[in-house]
Amino acid sequence: MPNSQILPGWDALSTERGLTVLEWASAQRIEGRSMAELNSALRRQELSPDEVAAILTQVGLRNKAAAKFGALASQLLFTQAGLEQASRARVSAHHAERFRAAGCARVADLGCGLGSESIALLEAGITPLPVELDPLTARFAAHNLRVASGQAGLPAPSVRVGDAELLGAANADGVFLDPARRTAGHRDTRRVTSPDDYSPSLTFAFGFASLLPTGIKLGPGFDRELIPDSAEAQWVSVDGQVVEMGLWFGAAAREGIRRSALVLRGESDSFELTAPGDTADVEVQALGEYLYEPDGAVIRARLIGELARRIDAGMLSEGIAYMTSNRHVWTPFAQAFRILEVLPAKEKELRRALSDRGIGSLEIKKRGANVDPAALRTRLKLRGENHATLFLTRVGDAHTALLAERC
Structure with a gap:
């Protein structure tokens, strides 16, 4: 081993x-x-x-x-690599709810890491069957599960130490896998670049799909070509940051849904956009009074077209993940900005325009523009008391600078 x-x-x-x-x-x-x-x-x-x-x-x-475990963190044990890969408690709770809704009573947590998923399963009334390859991580996971089970008044599950592909799912009626996307170790680790380097392997993970309710946690940038047709793929963002892509199979997946963007905000707000598959972008339309920047989970799930139809917006430019409309519609799936002006795109003229408007604090966003926002901000030599947001993008086929304010 x-x-x-x-x-x-x-x-x-x-x-x-x-x-x-x-x-x-x-x-x-x-x-x-x-x-x-x-x-x-x-x-x-x-x-x-x-x-x-x-x-x-x-x-x-x-x-x-x-930030991930809340107050419970003060009683748990961590490794650097384990903490980086561990799911946030809110996200783990959503995973556990999948298995609870599927009627699972015992879920194998294969590659349990520090035990974040097993803790959520415990809290959902499900018995976790954790397996961890690394001995120190397994020892820490056992400690963490003792803490969590003690708070819940439940017996602590034991952590099996070894290769999940050899130990298997035992007598579980559901399986969760968080394949390691890094080389072995507790610090100074690097991300793997090939799906074949995952541990447990994706071939092994996908093997459960036709047998049991199964969930597989993967990185948000996972190659979409490798997503099985039978899977429900869900991208999750927490407070604007896309943190994972989960694949769900069997009873853990939902009928008629193959693409989902789950947006979590603050401590309790949860919003979801779903579709039977990828949705095509809507037509490009002229720049309106408002610009919408979709949440990263919506972009990753390729549900921009679905969102645009819901808020009656059009694409700002073909292949650019910005939408535009002449009316403001609140949505949890995008940030809305009111366009103030179209400014010169050439840097010298842009610097003069920002100076004339007394803008000393500038948020720079870009899509379809080859520019380093941090370096540009330095070269613009901003001075003044006003704040604004600058979009460097394409409107139609033209490179454009849009001065905006958040709605």
């Missing part, structure tokens, strides 16, 4: 002594103690330099993890 090297000092984190010291260090950090002060205090507790480094790293990871 492959075994990644456990970093020095990290094996002590899941021991009773290591957890006690970690809890103390985490509490001290919350109270405002600096990392340098913590470092000195920990070294006085007869800890090895490696153990001190591991504890300080873990304190930092817990702080980062709060």
